[in-house]
Amino acid sequence: MLQSHIITHLIFSVIQFLIAVLANGIIVVVNGTELIKQRKMVPLDLLLCCLATSRICLQIVITYSNLAVLSLTDLPLIPWISVIFMYIHELELWLATWLSVFYCLKIVTIAHPLFLWLKLRISKLVPWLILGSLLYISFNCVFYHKYIWIISQKSWLGLFSENATTQTKDLFTLQFALLLAELLLPLLIFLISALLVIFSLGRHTQQMMSMTTGPRHPRMNVYISTLLSILSFLVLYLSQYMMAALVFFEIFKVRNFIFLFCLLVFGSYPSVHSVILILGNPKLRQNAKKFLLHSKCCP
Numbered sequence: 001m002l003q004s005h006i007i008t009h010l011i012f013s014v015i016q017f018l019i020a021v022l023a024n025g026i027i028v029v030v031n032g033t034e035l036i037k038q039r040k041m042v043p044l045d046l047l048l049c050c051l052a053t054s055r056i057c058l059q060i061v062i063t064y065s066n067l068a069v070l071s072l073t074d075l076p077l078i079p080w081i082s083v084i085f086m087y088i089h090e091l092e093l094w095l096a097t098w099l100s101v102f103y104c105l106k107i108v109t110i111a112h113p114l115f116l117w118l119k120l121r122i123s124k125l126v127p128w129l130i131l132g133s134l135l136y137i138s139f140n141c142v143f144y145h146k147y148i149w150i151i152s153q154k155s156w157l158g159l160f161s162e163n164a165t166t167q168t169k170d171l172f173t174l175q176f177a178l179l180l181a182e183l184l185l186p187l188l189i190f191l192i193s194a195l196l197v198i199f200s201l202g203r204h205t206q207q208m209m210s211m212t213t214g215p216r217h218p219r220m221n222v223y224i225s226t227l228l229s230i231l232s233f234l235v236l237y238l239s240q241y242m243m244a245a246l247v248f249f250e251i252f253k254v255r256n257f258i259f260l261f262c263l264l265v266f267g268s269y270p271s272v273h274s275v276i277l278i279l280g281n282p283k284l285r286q287n288a289k290k291f292l293l294h295s296k297c298c299p
Contacts (some may be wrong), residue, residue, distance in 0.1 A: 001252060006070055008258040013066040013267060018057035020271035023278055024052035030287045043126035047099055048277065048284075050130055054092040061085045062267045066184035069263065087141050090183065092270070094133040096141060096237060097186040097193075102126065103230065104193035108200045140182060194234045201227040229280045240269040 031049040035041045041049070064081055105115075105122045118125075205224055243266040278284040 005257045005260065009066070009264060012264055013063060013225070016264070016271050017059055017063045017265045020274065021056055023271060023274035024056045024059075024292060026278060026288050027052035027274065027284060028056070030284055031269050038040075041083050042262045043123040044102060047095065047102060047126050047130065048281075051095040051275060053093065053097060054088060054095055055274060058085075058088045058092050059267070059270045061088060062263075066263060066267070069260075083134060083141075087137060090140075090186075091133060091135050093183065093186045093190075094137070095130065096233075096273075097190040098126070098129045098133070100190050100230075100233065101195040102196070106195045107226070110126075110196075183241075191234075191236060194230060197230050198227065198234070201230065225280065229276055232276055236273045 031041060031045040031052075034045060035049075061081060061084060092180075102122055105119045110116075120221055132221065150266070205227060243262040246262050278288050
């Protein structure tokens with residue numbers, strides 16, 4: 001008989017899956033419809049559409065992994081799922097990083113020739129950044145496919161066998177360090193761009209608050225909502241790194257309450273941030289309202 005915390009984890013993981021598919025599905029459908037109607041897509045919409053598609057795939061893999069950890073599906077396929085997970089996860093990280101860079105270049109103003117050049121050309125660079133990320137990750141997966149498979153297999157065996165854990169730490173330290181360094185690159189770029197946006201918006205908000213003596217200026221509301229959105233993006237982005245590290249290093253035993261909590265926190269990123277993106281985008285928010293009203297009228 002399943003324990004209460006395992007049942008609770010299963011319920012929340014299903015809720016996360018439904019929210020992620022719904023929120024990211026709305027982003028894909030709205031931008032896909034725009035592409036069909038106008039036969040072109042705004043660079044930001046293209047980036048959001050690719051990000052939402054990768055998050056749907058990521059959430060499917062996360063849900064399958066949750067079922068496998070809870071022994072509700074076959075475990076032998078887990079190493080292959082881990083390889084697929086690492087590919088989709090890294091792609092999603094790069095796309096989320098480029099989204100942060102896009103916001104940074106559109107919001108922040110820095111008097112530097114390189115920054116100004118990127119600011120003027122970021123819209124044209126978005127398709128190339130997406131294509132470059134796909135090629136870069138594909139090349140790495142081909143180059144490191146043996147290491148990725150071995151590390152994934154040993155890691156999952158380590159969750160269920162103490163001897164496998166020691167073998168993983170002794171034999172594959174170098175390979176894991178290479179993969180970790182590869183994942184730290186998008187994190188570094190994301191942190192720089194996100195912190196620049198936060199400092200810039202915080203400075204503008206503070207200046208407007210000091211200058212305004214009467215009712216709050218509408219533009220200040222936009223600054224505050226954007227600042228909160230970027231802050232939540234930063235927290236969610238960093239939390240998934242922390243939770244992934246805790247799970248990968250096998251600090252907690254499998255099916256332990258803290259272990260399952262880490263999985264839930266990690267799985268909340270693709271769903272919660274997509275909801276924040278919809279709430280912060282007028283076009284997506286309006287179409288989401290239409291979808292929800294239509295679903296209520298047509299049960």
